[in-house]
Amino acid sequence: MAHIALMEGLPGIRGLMVFSPETAKPLCELVQVLLTGPHSLTPAEREMIATYVSSENDCYFCQHCHGSTAAQHLGGGEKDYEFIAEMKRGFESTALSPKMKALLNIAGKVQKGGKQVSTADVERARQEGATDKEIHDTVLIAAAFCMFNRYVDGLATWQPHDPDVYREIGRHTARLGYVGRDYKKPLESIASKQGSSAMRVAGS
Amino acid sequence: MAHIQLPQGMPGIVGPLAFSPDTAKPLLELAEVLLRAPNTLTSAEREMIAAHVSYRNECDFCQLSHSAAAAAHLNGNFDLVEQIKVNPEGAAVSDKLKALLMIAGKVQQGGKQVTPADIARARERGATDKEIHDTVLIAAAFCMYNRYVDGLATWQPREREAYREMGEQMAHQGYTRDRFKETPKAAQA
Numbered sequence: 001m002a003h004i005a006l007m008e009g010l011p012g013i014r015g016l017m018v019f020s021p022e023t024a025k026p027l028c029e030l031v032q033v034l035l036t037g038p039h040s041l042t043p044a045e046r047e048m049i050a051t052y053v054s055s056e057n058d059c060y061f062c063q064h065c066h067g068s069t070a071a072q073h074l075g076g077g078e079k080d081y082e083f084i085a086e087m088k089r090g091f092e093s094t095a096l097s098p099k100m101k102a103l104l105n106i107a108g109k110v111q112k113g114g115k116q117v118s119t120a121d122v123e124r125a126r127q128e129g130a131t132d133k134e135i136h137d138t139v140l141i142a143a144a145f146c147m148f149n150r151y152v153d154g155l156a157t158w159q160p161h162d163p164d165v166y167r168e169i170g171r172h173t174a175r176l177g178y179v180g181r182d183y184k185k186p187l188e189s190i191a192s193k194q195g196s197s198a199m200r201v202a203g204s
Numbered sequence: 205m206a207h208i209q210l211p212q213g214m215p216g217i218v219g220p221l222a223f224s225p226d227t228a229k230p231l232l233e234l235a236e237v238l239l240r241a242p243n244t245l246t247s248a249e250r251e252m253i254a255a256h257v258s259y260r261n262e263c264d265f266c267q268l269s270h271s272a273a274a275a276a277h278l279n280g281n282f283d284l285v286e287q288i289k290v291n292p293e294g295a296a297v298s299d300k301l302k303a304l305l306m307i308a309g310k311v312q313q314g315g316k317q318v319t320p321a322d323i324a325r326a327r328e329r330g331a332t333d334k335e336i337h338d339t340v341l342i343a344a345a346f347c348m349y350n351r352y353v354d355g356l357a358t359w360q361p362r363e364r365e366a367y368r369e370m371g372e373q374m375a376h377q378g379y380t381r382d383r384f385k386e387t388p389k390a391a392q393a
Contacts, residue, residue: 003318003320003323004323004333004336004337005333016337019333019337020334020337020341023234023238023341025237026230026234026237027230027234029230029233030234033226033230034227057315058314058316059315106355109355110351110355113261113262113354114261114263114350114351114352114353114354114355114356115262117207117354117355117356122207122208132208132209132223133224135207136208136220136224136356139351139352139355139356140220140227140352142351142355143347143348143349143350143352143355144348146344146348146351147344147345147347147348148344149315150311150314150340150343151315151344153314153315153316153318154307154311154315154316154340154343154344155315155318155336155337155340156318156320
């Protein structure tokens, strides 16, 4: 059960955004600027940074939402979901670009603490072609997910383990982004299973 | 030296905010809502939560600037703010705020560290759902701001004096003022 009274059936941050619309507004705008729109890093790459940090913070809801959104940006096939799982287990041995690996290394340091980012980490990224903006955005995406993860877990929100929930969230988010959405609207994957598997997880 | 090329003479988060106005806007709006919008927790109490978390994250710029903002709300009572950062349980603040500061300290370590017992303690001392929510989000947000400021190795004056005027501005003019038309005192130090 969540630490505060939230609207039922809304997983993770969704219940919190409905509870507190005043803070939801800048939070959604921040993630919209960071993860969507034109950028020298693709939306899939930026979602992967968010996914990796959320995985390191062990936030189930965030890592699966953003992992699914990244997979959808890559095409949405099984192999894309497998790639995201592989990236979380160890990005250095994946087929990602050397620049992305260097940026994920920086994101992993930020997750541990801002002071963990060394001049050598930044130098490595720069040698692989990363720009100041890409380094800035990587640090801020990683920092922002240290906030989102703590927000979602710190209030003990409901985080179902049904993969269909995250497939649905990823499909919507990859297409629609983060702002101007109705987060009160029940997810099809949850509404269709009321009283079955999704609810069992909620009560566990 | 900062990890990226930032405008000269701007301390802490001010450099990255100027470097990236698109992200600065929601970052500042979030701080304004969390720390200054009408709330049953005073702005001084909310700034103390921000200062406590920033102190625990060892972020000089954030802890000194939010300490100065809290002190500005408290008619210059820097002694109380110092106690809150180091040992909230021994400070002369309400039992409710002590319970909320404990929750904030747990969030700083990680979201899952907050236990039902921590929440029950705050509730017994009169904390509402909104106050608990806002405490968790303020603490979480400063885990972001602190990492942003330190992760880019920004320039951070270490002397408390450099933050006095900034604290007054944060407390009384807020976070969404047009700060880039001003020269912060710290920049001249």
